[in-house]
Amino acid sequence: MNESQAREKIATLGRSMFQRGLTFGSSGNISVKIADGWLMTPTNVALGDIDPARIAKLDAAGRHLSGDAPTKEAMLxxxxxxxxxxxxxxxxxxxxxxxxxxxxxxxxxADVLPPITAYYVMRVGRLPLIPYYPPGDQGLAEAVGKQAAKHHAVLLANHGPVVAGGSxxxxxxxxEELEExxxxxxxxxxxRTRFLTPEQVAALRERYPS
Incomplete structure (x- = not known):
């Protein structure tokens, strides 16, 4: 996927999420790794109104190169x-x-949500809670970093989820599976609820390692 395609995909996804009520106002942000850095949605712009050409570009060191200023959650x-x-x-x-x-x-x-469905276990797995920090705080990025090596999804206390993926x-x-x-x-x-058993969860993790 080249940079132009990545910009279009970010804008399309942002628009879809906004229209389906997964985000609102100017909340939420999306980033994609590209060959020479990252693309990130701009700060104070609704995901439903993203202009692909104005998406922020950061270099491999995280410095802002072009486009609008990136989300204040860039450190995250x-x-x-x-x-x-x-x-x-x-x-x-x-x-x-x-x-x-x-x-x-x-x-x-240590693991916020119980295993209600197989697809949650397969797509999210364990979900640690990150203690509350103000948005954009360096401490928040550091706390996320401590969990990120073991978990591709985390939940920020009184704030919302952050998920990384191979695409x-x-x-x-x-x-979206996490939100559902x-x-x-x-x-x-x-x-009274019947969650998946530890044995069922272990079998799913063995069959579908994240």
Whole structure:
């Protein structure tokens, strides 16, 4: 995928996510690794209104080269890429149900969501909770970096999910699976629930390693 194609894919995905209510206002950001650096969605621009030509370009050291100023969460994206050299894209959303789960007091910070479906286990796996930091804070990027080597998906407390993938499609598919699982989790609160067993989860992880 060349740079022009990557720009178009970012804009198309952003528009789709915005139209489907996965992000709103100017929240959320998308990045893609290219041969000589990264492309990142601009700051203070709705994902539904991304102009491919104005997407920020950063060099291999993370310096802004061209386009509009990148998202203020650029450090967060770069932390994921630094720890996951095979990652080709990162998506960060403020999706409603995931944010709601991130604010619950009784979740397990080592693995926030239970294994409700096979596809959640296959596409997301374990989901650690990153403690709260203000958006754009260097401490947030450092906290994400500490988890990123072992986990391609993390949930920022009172903020939202961040997911890296081997392609833009993989990252988008995983973060959408995460949001749907968060929705199911909230719907099941107060109900007797049958989650996948540890044996079923282990079998899925063996068959579909992330």
């Amino acid at each position: 994206h770069l932390a994921m890429y630094r720890e996951r050299p095979n990652a080709a894209a990162v998506v960060h959303l403020h999706s409603t149900h995931s944010v709601a789960v991130s604010a619950l007091a009784n979740i397990d910070p 833009l499609e993989a990252a988008a598919g995983a973060i 699982t968060a929705k199911l989790y909230l719907m099941l609160q107060g109900h």
